Amino acid sequence: VKFEVTILGSGSAAPTLGRNPSGHLVNIRERFILVDCGEGTQVQLRRYKIKFQRINHIMISHLHGDHFFGLVGLLSTFHLLGREMALNIYAPKALQDIIELQLKVSATRLRYPLNFIYLESKSSELIFEDNLIEVRTIPLDHRVYCNGFLIREKVGQRRINKELLAKYKIPLAIIPQLKDGKDWEKESGEVLKNEVLTLNPHRARAYAYCSDTRYNESILDHINDVDLLYCETTFLKAHLDRAKATFHCTAEQAATLAKKANVGRLLTGHYSGRYSNIADFEAEAKTVFDNVVLGSEGVKVEIKL
Ligand SMILES: [Zn+2]
Numbered sequence: 001v002k003f004e005v006t007i008l009g010s011g012s013a014a015p016t017l018g019r020n021p022s023g024h025l026v027n028i029r030e031r032f033i034l035v036d037c038g039e040g041t042q043v044q045l046r047r048y049k050i051k052f053q054r055i056n057h058i059m060i061s062h063l064h065g066d067h068f069f070g071l072v073g074l075l076s077t078f079h080l081l082g083r084e085m086a087l088n089i090y091a092p093k094a095l096q097d098i099i100e101l102q103l104k105v106s107a108t109r110l111r112y113p114l115n116f117i118y119l120e121s122k123s124s125e126l127i128f129e130d131n132l133i134e135v136r137t138i139p140l141d142h143r144v145y146c147n148g149f150l151i152r153e154k155v156g157q158r159r160i161n162k163e164l165l166a167k168y169k170i171p172l173a174i175i176p177q178l179k180d181g182k183d184w185e186k187e188s189g190e191v192l193k194n195e196v197l198t199l200n201p202h203r204a205r206a207y208a209y210c211s212d213t214r215y216n217e218s219i220l221d222h223i224n225d226v227d228l229l230y231c232e233t234t235f236l237k238a239h240l241d242r243a244k245a246t247f248h249c250t251a252e253q254a255a256t257l258a259k260k261a262n263v264g265r266l267l268t269g270h271y272s273g274r275y276s277n278i279a280d281f282e283a284e285a286k287t288v289f290d291n292v293v294l295g296s297e298g299v300k301v302e303i304k305l
Contacts, residue, residue, distance in 0.1 A: 003028050003153070003205050003303040005228065008044035010269040010278075010295045012212075012234050012248075013066055015039050020297060021066035022211060022270060024230065025050055026151055029132050033057045035149055035209050041070035042077050048298055053083060057128060059135070060091035061211055062146035068095065072102045079110045086113040090127050090135075092145055093118040119147050124222055129154075138222040140213035142247045148213070150222055152206035157181075158198040168192065205303045208263075211270050214244065215253040220261045227303045229263040230295070232270035233281050239272075251281040255288035264303075269295035 004027045011019030021038025025045065032054040034041070045052060052074075060068050068091070078087065089095070096116045103110065117127055119137060128135040131154070138148035157179035164170070174184055184192045208223040211232035223229055234248035243250050249257075251268060258266035266289055268281045275281075282294040293301055 001029055001202075001305060003207070005207060005230070005267070005301045005303075006048055006050065007267075007269065007295045007297060007299045007301075008041055008048070009036075009038050010271060010297055010299075011066075012232075012270045012272055014273065016273060018297075019271065019273070020044055021069070022061075023070070024209060025055075026207060026209075028151055028207070029153065030054075031056070031130070031133055033059060033135070033151060035059050035151075036061055036067045036211070037070040037074060038066045039069040039073075042074040044297065045074075052078060052081060053085065055087075056085065057088045057090070057135075059127075059149050060089065060095060061140070061148060061209070062142060062144050063092055063094060063098075064144065064212065067212075071095075072099055075099065075103075075110065075114070076106075076108060078112065079108065083112045086115055088115045088117060088128070090117045090119055093120060120145075124150075132156075136222070138208060138210060138219060140210060140219065141216040142212045142214065146212055148208060148210035148219070148222075150206060150208050150226070152226075153204040155204045156201040158194065158201055161197060161199050164197050168197070170197065202305050205305070207303060210257075212248060214247040215249050215257070217257075217260070219257060223257070223261045223263060225262050227264040228267060228293075228301060229258050229261065229265070230267040230269060231257055233268040233285065234270050234272050236275065236280055236284055239274075242272075251284040252288055255285035255292070258285075258291075259289045265291040265293055265301070267293045267295050267301055 006025040008023035009020030022036040023041040024035040026033040136150045140146040206226040208226045231254035233251040235243040237250045285292045
């Protein structure tokens with residue numbers, strides 16, 4: 001029951017030798033979701049040995065180049081590797097026009113279907129769910145239309161208490177109904193209550209990805225109590241004026257959001273290229289909020305049960 005985030009890129013704007021632009025690979029219970037796809041993301045996927053064919057969902061926060069310029073290259077590589085499985089892309093509608101034009105002029109006919117799911121709402125919406133997980137958008141406050149993503153488990157079924165299974169000789173056939181929360185009525189007519197026979201479900205874990213955005217407390221409603229919050233930290237507070245002008249956050253502001261939302265841990269990233277020592281971001285964030293994970297290429301953050 002893995003839930004893990006791998007940082008593929010922690011820089012903003014142009015790629016450099018040390019930093020790639022945005023990209024997070026989320027493995028939530030063996031569903032692989034790529035969030036943002038800056039230039040060079042496919043090389044990072046190789047570097048960290050992530051199996052390309054397991055990615056079935058790509059979510060793009062907004063159409064600044066450092067968040068999607070790697071996409072057409074990745075789609076082409078999927079094609080060259082023989083992919084046949086459909087790929088779902090969640091993004092502003094204009095991205096479909098961009099990708100289709102790039103494929104058309106390069107005479108590329110993908111051998112797998114691309115499904116575009118348009119993001120255009122200004123309020124949070126459910127964009128994907130299956131039996132185990134769900135993904136909702138988080139409206140952000142940036143220079144262009146931008147969404148974060150709240151990726152969370154669904155509350156699971158009740159868990160069987162194995163000791164009691166033996167003690168009460170519970171037939172295997174009734175386990176599904178116990179997991180659904182129903183009581184067990186024995187043939188004798190005796191009723192054993194569900195809460196006696198089972199344990200509460202595991203807590204549903206959640207990861208919130210918030211990039212890019214300026215400080216805005218309307219985000220708090222969407223990220224309350226998440227286990228892990230990624231909030232962009234493009235600037236240090238010494239450059240608060242730049243953060244305001246470009247609709248980005250400082251490390252201190254990201255930490256303030258983390259604290260007010262009572263999250264488990266804060267993950268930093270999207271650092272401006274002007275800073276050479278990213279440890280300063282961790283230090284600044286920690287003046288406000290203790291549980292800071294300093295994001296950088298190759299860092300894996302596991303959310304434990
Ligand atoms: Zn941006």
